[in-house]
Amino acid sequence: MKIAILTFDGFNELDSFIALGLLNRLKPLGWKAEIASPSAQVTSMNGVTVKAQQPLEFANRADAVIFGSGIYTRAIADNSALLDRLQLDPLRQLIGAQCSGTLLLARLGLLADMPACTDLTTKPWVVEAGVRVVDVPFHARGPIATAGGCLASQYLAAWMMASRAGIDATTNALLYAAPVGEKEAYVERLLNVVRPFVLES
Known part of the structure; x- marks a missing residue:
């Protein structure tokens, strides 16, 4: 999985x-x-600069894609030259978006009529784009998923892992990262959110 x-x-x-x-x-x-x-x-909203590991076009050949959010997403959504570099295929790829990344999915026409999650700041822009926003941390339909709230990124990752590697492998991976003393409860709660949307690989 790339x-x-x-x-x-x-x-x-x-x-x-x-x-x-x-x-x-x-x-x-x-x-x-x-x-x-x-x-x-690229430089983060808090001034952390990182080197890209891959160019943007890597998304076109990847098995799965996650759109992160950021403070300039609205401008990115209006930059057709930038978005035209993306040619994604939900028939072949898992595609997820986090917070304002949901606006980019809408601009790319990938949400169709599905309800979506986003953060409170982005919600008016996503609604303006014709998408119904739901007040839940995670929602998916088929190979497309959205999450709302910064820490909801764990749901996107868990959904992707469970959809392609299975629940057992996902559980083991999450247990490693979960807080000590509450690992099993933490992972079960996380999986309860995504399990209804997991695709059979």
Whole structure:
């Protein structure tokens, strides 16, 4: 599994790095999640500069794609030259979005009539784009998923892992990262959110 975590200037560290860390727990199964960006390096909303591991176009050939959020997402959504670099295929790929990343899915026409999750700041823009926003942390339909709230990035990662590697492998990966003293309860709660939406691989 090759996974592109789309990360733009002004990105939210929690969105990109939590998903990156969790998904790469499945490296022994051949999984590899990488930061894909439109430029050689990007700087986060809190001033952390990182080098892109892959160009933006890596998303077009990846097995799964996550759109992270950030403070400039609205401008990115209006940048057709940038979005035209993405040619995603939900028949072949799992595609997820976090918070304002949901606006990019809407702009790319990937949400159709499905309800979606986003953060409170982005909600008016997503509604303006013709999408019905639901007040839940995670929702998916088929190969498309959205999550709302920075820490909801764990749901996107868990959904992708469970949909392609199965519940057992996902449980083991999440247990490693879960807080000590509440590992089983933490993982069960997380999986209860995504389990109804998991695709059979």
